[in-house]
Amino acid sequence: MKRTRVKICGITRQEDAWAAIDAGADALGFVFYATSPRAVTASQAQAIMKTLPPYISKVGLFVNAAAAEVQQVVAETSLDCLQFHGDEAADYCEKFNLPYYKAIRVKPELNLIQCELDFASASALLLDTFSEKAVGGTGQTFDWTLIPAGMQKPVILAGGLNPDNVTQALQQVQPYAVDVSGGVEAQKGIKSQEKITAFMQLVMQQDAIRNRAV
Numbered sequence: 001m002k003r004t005r006v007k008i009c010g011i012t013r014q015e016d017a018w019a020a021i022d023a024g025a026d027a028l029g030f031v032f033y034a035t036s037p038r039a040v041t042a043s044q045a046q047a048i049m050k051t052l053p054p055y056i057s058k059v060g061l062f063v064n065a066a067a068a069e070v071q072q073v074v075a076e077t078s079l080d081c082l083q084f085h086g087d088e089a090a091d092y093c094e095k096f097n098l099p100y101y102k103a104i105r106v107k108p109e110l111n112l113i114q115c116e117l118d119f120a121s122a123s124a125l126l127l128d129t130f131s132e133k134a135v136g137g138t139g140q141t142f143d144w145t146l147i148p149a150g151m152q153k154p155v156i157l158a159g160g161l162n163p164d165n166v167t168q169a170l171q172q173v174q175p176y177a178v179d180v181s182g183g184v185e186a187q188k189g190i191k192s193q194e195k196i197t198a199f200m201q202l203v204m205q206q207d208a209i210r211n212r213a214v
């Protein structure tokens with residue numbers, strides 16, 4: 001029985017965290033990147049994290065942060081995992097004694113098999129949309145045919161997912177997990193309970209169809 005894991009990213013409010021958990025999400029993402037409209041401080045994030053039940057993974061998202069900043073956030077929160085969304089190298093990502101996902105912003109000339117080798121220590125590769133304008137949270141999908149068959153690491157599919165396209169994404173890519181932020185928002189930084197629920201139901205529906213077929 002296969003199940004697609006779901007991370008709801010860009011959590012800024014306790015009620016949004018709980019909407020995600022109640023709908024069945026596996027992981028919550030907290031953005032520690034000051035210029036993002038979803039940015040939280042360590043103390044804001046920890047105030048939410050300490051209310052969460054067990055078995056929900058708390059992921060901290062960083063973009064080209066100083067190592068000392070990451071260390072401070074790790075010390076002040078109960079993060080389970082780190083997501084590096086900038087140009088970080090593997091030896092930097094490995095410094096923090098926590099599992100990490102490396103976000104790769106996909107463009108045609110990129111060799112994703114080489115990325116797996118470059119980030120051999122990563123728990124997963126998170127594939128997001130490349131944009132000249134923003135490092136993430138673009139709300140735009142990328143060409144999923146650029147993902148090669150036979151990737152060895154778990155693939156977390158991100159970039160512009162929403163209730164209108166997640167079914168097609170799952171059918172086409174069959175990723176280990178999906179990661180969504182803007183596609184389940186009512187406005188930037190504020191999640192929509194209805195969109196989260198719709199997104200989760202579609203993922204579960206697709207899993208049920210896939211499991212019936214095998």
Ligand SMILES: O=C(O)c1ccccc1N[C@@H]1O[C@H](COP(=O)(O)O)[C@@H](O)[C@H]1O
Nearest residue numbers: 009036136137138139159160180181182
């Ligand atoms: O959400 C942000 O503002 C953000 C800023 C900088 C780097 C990453 C960011 N978000 C992450 O980008 C992907 C895709 O987001 P979306 O679903 O397209 O809105 C996801 O991992 C976000 O958490």
